[in-house]
Amino acid sequence: MIRKLFSLSLLLLTVMMFSPTFSTLELAILFSAAFLSFLWGSMGYVFLALLGILLVYRSVPGVYGLLTLSLSIIYVESLHLARRKAPLGHYVVLFASVLLAIPLYYTALMTSTFLPSLSNTSIAAIFIVSVYVLLYVVIKH
Numbered sequence: 001m002i003r004k005l006f007s008l009s010l011l012l013l014t015v016m017m018f019s020p021t022f023s024t025l026e027l028a029i030l031f032s033a034a035f036l037s038f039l040w041g042s043m044g045y046v047f048l049a050l051l052g053i054l055l056v057y058r059s060v061p062g063v064y065g066l067l068t069l070s071l072s073i074i075y076v077e078s079l080h081l082a083r084r085k086a087p088l089g090h091y092v093v094l095f096a097s098v099l100l101a102i103p104l105y106y107t108a109l110m111t112s113t114f115l116p117s118l119s120n121t122s123i124a125a126i127f128i129v130s131v132y133v134l135l136y137v138v139i140k141h
Helices: 002-018 024-039 043-057 062-084 088-099 101-111 120-140
Strands: none
Touching (some): 002 062, 043 062, 062 088, 062 101, 088 101, 088 120
């Protein structure tokens, strides 16, 4: 129960972060999808997809969008870990791996001057998806 309350507080923090960016209707859709993921696990991935689409649609720049998406991934995966009653070490791996997206973003920002026509955000998105897949594989085994 404590773990789910932690996830719920993380959801509130995430909603507070992206509330100035989105309209009331978009916030209602995002919050309902996020809250439904609290009840049904697969809805969390719908929430992440909707958030990603809205972040791209609204052209949310740089670290702000990346941090919002990172906190949302941590929320969805912490719910998954709470359902599985995972040990505390899994939460530490979750936080460390997802928050590594921020230094990876700055690495991508520095290397983007040498890469042909890829935007910094697309490189950072590739990095965060790679880190997420790595985390998913580590936790599943």
